[in-house]
Amino acid sequence: MKSMHSTRNAAVGVLIAFSLIPSWARADDRAAFVSVGLQTLSNSPDTEKAIFDNPGGLALGVGVSLDRGERLRFGIEARRISRAGERAFAADRTSPAFRLGHPLQFSMNQVVASAVYRFSKLGPVSPYFGVGGGVAFWKEESTIAGLAEKASGTSALVEARLGFERQGRSLRYGIEGGITLIPNAVGVGGVSAIYEEKDLGGLFVVAKIGFSRK
Numbered sequence: 696m697k698s699m700h701s702t703r704n705a706a707v708g709v710l711i712a713f714s715l716i717p718s719w720a721r722a723d724d725r726a727a728f729v730s731v732g733l734q735t736l737s738n739s740p741d742t743e744k745a746i747f748d749n750p751g752g753l754a755l756g757v758g759v760s761l762d763r764g765e766r767l768r769f770g771i772e773a774r775r776i777s778r779a780g781e782r783a784f785a786a787d788r789t790s791p792a793f794r795l796g797h798p799l800q801f802s803m804n805q806v807v808a809s810a811v812y813r814f815s816k817l818g819p820v821s822p823y824f825g826v827g828g829g830v831a832f833w834k835e836e837s838t839i840a841g842l843a844e845k846a847s848g849t850s851a852l853v854e855a856r857l858g859f860e861r862q863g864r865s866l867r868y869g870i871e872g873g874i875t876l877i878p879n880a881v882g883v884g885g886v887s888a889i890y891e892e893k894d895l896g897g898l899f900v901v902a903k904i905g906f907s908r909k
Contacts (some may be wrong), residue, residue: 697906698845699905700706702808702894704744706717708714708723708802710857711750719856722732724745724761724762725759725760725761725907726759726760726763726867726905726906726907727757727758727759727844727865727902727905728757728759728772728795728905728906729755729756729757729903729904729905730754730756730757730758730761730772730774730901730903730904731753731754731755731756731901731902732752732753732754732899732900732901732902733752733753733754733777733899733900733901733908734749734752734754734774734811734875734899734901735750735752735897735898735899736895736896736897737750737837737898738874738876738877738894738895738896738897739887739890739892739893740885741788741792741886741890741892741896742881742886742890742892743897745783745785745792745794745801745886745890746780746781746782746783746799746801746886747778747779747780747801748780751777752777752778752801753778754774754775754776754899754901755774755775755776756772756773756774756775756901757771757773758770758772759771759773759821760811760905766812766813767810767811767812767813768810768811768813768823768825769809769811771806771807771808771809771855772806772807772809772810773804773805773806773807774804774805774807775802775804775805776802776803776805777800777801777802778797778800778802779799779800779801779802779873780798780799780801781795781797781798781799781811782794782795782797782799782839782885782886783795783798784835784886785886785889785890786860786889787889788889788890788891790887791803791816791832796836796861797837797838798837799835799837800835800836800837801830801833801834801835802833802835802907803831803833803834803895804836805829805830805831805832805875806829806830807827807828807829807852807854808827808828808829808833809825809826809827809828809854809856810825810826810827810854811823811825811875812824812851812857813845813860819861820860820861820869821859821860821861821862821872822857822858822859823857823858823859823860824855824856824857825855825856825857825858825873826853826854826855826856827853827854827856828851828852828853828854828856829851829852830849830850830851830852831849831850831851831852831877831895832847832848833847833848833849833895834846834847834848835847835878836845841908846884848880848881850878850879850880850895851877851878852875852876852877852896853875853876854873854874854875854876854896855873856871856873857871857872857873858870858871858872858873858903859871860903863875864907865906865907866904866905866906866907867903867904867905867906867907868902868903868904868905868909869902869903870900870901870902870903871900871901871903872898872899872900872901873898873899874896874897874898874899875896875897875899876894876896877894877895877896878893878894878896879893879894880893880894880895881893881894881895882889
């Protein structure tokens with residue numbers, strides 16, 4: 696329940712930020728957007744493989760952006776990633792893991808501020824490259840012998856992304872991919888410590904739909 700409240704509060708904060716974008720920006724320079732896609736923990740591949748069945752979890756996001764001229768875009772967004780797996784154990788970093796039969800629910804909320812450079816159009820499509828930084832709030836919950844075990848943490852993140860966007864009069868849509876780095880987030884216990892993996896980030900790909908403010 697707490698994580699749901701955190702996600703809702705982050706989304707509300709993003710929408711408030713949209714309404715407070717400076718008045719010197721032209722109305723058509725501002726947009727709100729939603730995103731949906733997959734985000735992996737590929738920076739810790741052995742840990743991800745040990746706990747989860749699939750190499751990626753559903754990522755949902757909401758954000759706002761401000762264009763400055765034809766090239767620059769600044770934005771802020773909130774994302775949530777949820778995954779279900781099982782606790783696992785490995786004898787050492789070179790050994791395969793085996794699952795313990797204890798369900799594990801993992802969730803992560805991210806708040807990211809970004810700067811994007813948009814290149815010249817390729818027909819109707821605008822390619823772009825961006826970098827961002829922010830904070831990740833993660834939590835895992837599992838039940839062992841009827842007892843609930845929880846762990847959580849907060850870590851800084853950085854990311855790089857490459858995307859393609861098609862922009863109409865008031866609607867913009869596209870796809871982007873990239874990599875998120877969340878170093879030193881885990882690795883002090885559990886199977887991540889055995890495999891000596893510390894980064895909760897990884898590759899991601901999302902589809903985005905934006906709505907310009909007129």
